[in-house]
Amino acid sequence: MKHIAIYALLVGLLCCTACAKDFEFSESSKVEVFETMWTHIDQNYPFFELKGIDWDAIRTTYTSRLANVRSEFVLFDFCTDLLFELEDGHGVIADGSQTISYNYTQGFDVLFDLGIARADYLNNDYRVIRGTITYGIIQDSIGYVHYSNMRGAADFAPVWDAFLEADVQKVIIDVRSNPGGQIGNGVEIVGYLSETETLVGYQVQKGGPGRNDFTELLPLTTRPKANSKAIRTKVLINRGSYSAATMFAGMARSLPYVEIIGQISGGGAGGGQSFELPNGWVIDIPQGFYLDAEQNHVELGLEPDFPINNTLEDLQIRRDVMLEAAIER
Amino acid sequence: MKFLYLVLLLFSSLAATAQSTKTVTASLGYAYHTVKEQRYTSKYRDGTGFSIDLGYESANERVIHRINVAYKSSTSGADLPSSTNNQWAEIQYDYLRTTKQVKGLYLGGYIGTGIIYTERDGPWNDNNIISYTQWLSLGVSSRWNRRLWNKPWMTQLRLPLLSYRTRPSYGSGFPDAFLQPGTFSWREEGLIGAGLRSGRIGSLNEFTKIEFSSDLFFSIGKKGWHFGTGYQFIGIFTGDEKPLSLFHHTIRLIVRRL
Numbered sequence: 001m002k003h004i005a006i007y008a009l010l011v012g013l014l015c016c017t018a019c020a021k022d023f024e025f026s027e028s029s030k031v032e033v034f035e036t037m038w039t040h041i042d043q044n045y046p047f048f049e050l051k052g053i054d055w056d057a058i059r060t061t062y063t064s065r066l067a068n069v070r071s072e073f074v075l076f077d078f079c080t081d082l083l084f085e086l087e088d089g090h091g092v093i094a095d096g097s098q099t100i101s102y103n104y105t106q107g108f109d110v111l112f113d114l115g116i117a118r119a120d121y122l123n124n125d126y127r128v129i130r131g132t133i134t135y136g137i138i139q140d141s142i143g144y145v146h147y148s149n150m151r152g153a154a155d156f157a158p159v160w161d162a163f164l165e166a167d168v169q170k171v172i173i174d175v176r177s178n179p180g181g182q183i184g185n186g187v188e189i190v191g192y193l194s195e196t197e198t199l200v201g202y203q204v205q206k207g208g209p210g211r212n213d214f215t216e217l218l219p220l221t222t223r224p225k226a227n228s229k230a231i232r233t234k235v236l237i238n239r240g241s242y243s244a245a246t247m248f249a250g251m252a253r254s255l256p257y258v259e260i261i262g263q264i265s266g267g268g269a270g271g272g273q274s275f276e277l278p279n280g281w282v283i284d285i286p287q288g289f290y291l292d293a294e295q296n297h298v299e300l301g302l303e304p305d306f307p308i309n310n311t312l313e314d315l316q317i318r319r320d321v322m323l324e325a326a327i328e329r
Numbered sequence: 330m331k332f333l334y335l336v337l338l339l340f341s342s343l344a345a346t347a348q349s350t351k352t353v354t355a356s357l358g359y360a361y362h363t364v365k366e367q368r369y370t371s372k373y374r375d376g377t378g379f380s381i382d383l384g385y386e387s388a389n390e391r392v393i394h395r396i397n398v399a400y401k402s403s404t405s406g407a408d409l410p411s412s413t414n415n416q417w418a419e420i421q422y423d424y425l426r427t428t429k430q431v432k433g434l435y436l437g438g439y440i441g442t443g444i445i446y447t448e449r450d451g452p453w454n455d456n457n458i459i460s461y462t463q464w465l466s467l468g469v470s471s472r473w474n475r476r477l478w479n480k481p482w483m484t485q486l487r488l489p490l491l492s493y494r495t496r497p498s499y500g501s502g503f504p505d506a507f508l509q510p511g512t513f514s515w516r517e518e519g520l521i522g523a524g525l526r527s528g529r530i531g532s533l534n535e536f537t538k539i540e541f542s543s544d545l546f547f548s549i550g551k552k553g554w555h556f557g558t559g560y561q562f563i564g565i566f567t568g569d570e571k572p573l574s575l576f577h578h579t580i581r582l583i584v585r586r587l
Binding site: 023036040043044046092094096099183184187203205206207208209213215216217218219220223271272273274275276277278280282284287288 | 411452510513516570
């Protein structure tokens, strides 16, 4: 009998494990959500110093504001405001029914119309791959390709083959209004432009919870393809070129025959990673970043070598002066 | 590796010299767990799944050798916007010797290795969609063979003392050794070697895995077949900056052949 009692006690103790419980809004639970979110960002966000963000002062400000948060609805706005203090396009918050992200084009005129490039510069003689890549030949000697996102680097192979077949003398890679994708795709595409292995930048990750805990600089190098060719290249960017699109432009600039044309890009040199708050909401923030080959940050945007932007009037008369600059230069 | 081989050889020869009973065990269990993987969540998620265990045992009055293979699969947070699929595989070898003080009590050690792989499903960012915990442990093991209601009743406990444990690095899904100049490759080449080099050695501070089970057996016929039912608890805690906490309960049905 004694053994059975000991056994029952042991099983009972082991059964007393943590339970997953539903979240209910309360004075204490809102504090828990705030503290968890603040701490997660504090220990993982890599750009406090670069952006001059005083995260401790923000905590003080928001702690006072928290007293006025009296519903889950208001708490969502409160958490969104806290996240947007980072001014980071990878900053995303979702509650299951809505997903809000920081608008990295805020304050900029992003004036680009792919339809004009297709109709008025490619003369409607173009191909589209998977609905995201438009390519064709301009003026018989310029290869033009527009990427609407940075996914599917393998899809660049037929584009490159078509350019080589046409014996183009210049390539225009247009990543305007491209919100990004996978960083590896940028490295892969630059590989077609470089006949030798080339350092195109560095990857850095957070290495610990301290604000300056980072990994060493991790070199990113291209691997030349069998048909790689050093062709004079123009990369078109605008404020809508974000994340992997900005990184791609930064990598391409490592090659001496590549010129970046357009408007300062959206930046976003990190990659968002998700984290679930105690109430089930999910936030995304970057936990690492890309540096160009000269170890410059591009988080705040990549400055073009030749700045130029379309105006509304340009688009109304179906002109793309950014593309024209790339054709003429 | 040579050491492990010699140990196994020694145990095999010991087993061969004594009159021993061979036992094969198979069990199928219904599992409930709560898990907090702090790489991507601040909350405990719960869920259900199944567990399969296969065991082979050689025992005499003094010594028990047992090798056990287990596979568990479960889904947690199925009611949340993003659920998590967990796959768990492990293999363990126990060496136990009888004690003179307490009848039916065996004490000894074990060596075990395993991996828990989790993959999130749903609308979350795919930059940190996976997580994993891999371990190689040496620890203490015990078994208490008793009788309850005149039926064989077996209670076991395992606790690691020294482990080599691998988890993703702090800020990415890759293991630590992958994130070093000379090894890092955006093409993710060489991950296996880097993964094997990325572990941390430690005791309970790095990796705790409490394993407790209690099974009751009933005879079926007279040819050494036993049918059993039991309960298994496993608690896992890792000691990294973004730790894993896991509580796994299984109610299981067991078939044993002597």
